[in-house]
Amino acid sequence: MWVLNNVASSVGDPNQRLTSCFLRALISRASSVCPTTMSFNSSSTIHRRLMSVTELAGYVDLIPWHRFGFCASNSAIFKAIQGCPRVHILDFSITHCMQWPTLIDALAKRPEGPPSLRITVPSCRPLVPPLLNVSTEEVGLRLGNFAKFRDVPFEFNIIDVDTSSLLSHLTPSILNLRDDEVLVVNCQNWLRYLSDETMGSAHQDASLRDTFLDIIKGLNPCIIVVVDEDSDLSAPSLTSRITTCFNYLWIPFDALETFLPKDSYQRLEYESDIGHKIENIISFEGFQRIERLESGAKMCQRVKNVGFFSIPFSEETVREVKFLLDEHASGWGMKREEDMLVLTWKGHNSVFATAWVPNGLED
Incomplete structure (x- = not known):
């Protein structure tokens, strides 16, 4: 760690900046085991802050890390709800509904006219970046104003729930599911925050993740889209997590190097948020380690095991992406x-990015 401290730099080249994040994570872990561990220079660390809506838009647009999922998902959803007059989207995302203005705009241009659109979000959200300085209610009001401007009938609902009781609130009555609406379920960088560890006999040894998917399947959505980062960072072995994490998270550091100067505050802030992720992956164990990402291949198999069928993305979606x-x-x-x-x-x-339908509805 002393050697790494001499080469790591939060304003150096991509490898030095990534090393700096890993060093802070290792120091954090060592300090929890041995409180007398000497501190290293981390004065350049940027503390997480609440962004304005405008800043969040810039954050999302910086690299296509989020926009790729938005684009692929919206295109698949748009195709799935063709001809449907009423649509209800159950949205699980960490990006504060930034995905939906583009879909609303596309629906406004639909040849048969826009559907009546309802979006429902849970009030609980993992406490991970990006963080927003306005409430979920305010986000809903802004979406409503945009939908009104585009002449799309719109309704925004919030399920008042905490993380521990979320699954018990995913019922047709609490969600106010309506027979004349088609249901869409959207999961953007969200499933990783549901535990992948088995829960015991009450759920027949299913994990929280599997139970969530099983409940969603029971709601009979016309489509469920699942988007996340394609890496397996849920291993119990610390060594494995360090290796996999380093071999994966160099990507955003390298990508940002191509167009932002080394001292760009926007870049430093984005990289600091990645550092927050690295710290959770490396420094914590048990319930404190909430970053439990699994690879796309593993996630696909998990969704299939619950009884969903994969929908291939259309050529139109590929062109849009x-x-x-x-x-x-x-x-x-x-x-x-x-x-x-x-x-x-x-x-x-x-x-x-993946898209799924319940067993028997793939046609």
């Missing part, structure tokens, strides 16, 4: 894998 990536650095690309559309950086998998 390619058009999006053209707005970013040339290192970004896309490829198809068995059940996934995958965002790549210099050929390395970074984010996967």
Whole structure:
């Protein structure tokens, strides 16, 4: 760690900046085991703060890490609800509904006219970046104003629930599911925050993640989209997590190097948020380790085991995603894998997108 401290720098090249994040995470872990561990220089660390809506939009647009999932998901959802006059989206996301203005805009241009759109979100959210300085209610009001401007009938609902009781609130009555609406379930960088450890006999040894998917299947959605980062960071072995994490999270550091100066505050803030993730992966164990990401292949198998069938992304979706990536650095690309559309950086998998229907509804 002393050697790393001499080469790590939060304003150096991508490897030095990534090393700096790992060093802070290792120091944090060592300090919890041995409180007398000497502190290292971490004065350049940027503390997480609450962003304005405008700043959040810039944060999301910085690299296609989030926008790739928005684009692929919205295109799949748009196709799935063609001809449907009333649509209800159950939204589980960490990006404060930033996905929906684009979909609302597309629905406003639908040849048969826009549907009546209802979006329901849980009041609970993992305490991870990006953090917003306005309430969920305010987000709903802003979406409503935008939908009104685009002449899309709109309703926004919040399920008042905490994380521990979320599953018990996913019922047709509490969600106010309506027979004349089609249901869409959207999971963006969210399932990783549900425990992947088994819960015991009450749920027949199912994990919270599996139980959530099983409950969602019982709601009979017309489509469920699952988007997340394509890496397996849930291993119980610390050594394995360190290796996998380092071999994966170099991607955003390298991508940001291509167009932002080393001292850019926007870059430092984005990298600091990645450092927050690294610290949780490395420094914590048990229930404190909430970053439990699994690879796209593992997630696909999990969703299949519950009884969902994969929907292939259309050529139109592929074109839309390619058009999006053209707005970013040339290192970004896309490829198809068995059940996934995958965002790549210099050929390395970074984010996967998948779309599913319940057993028997794949036609």
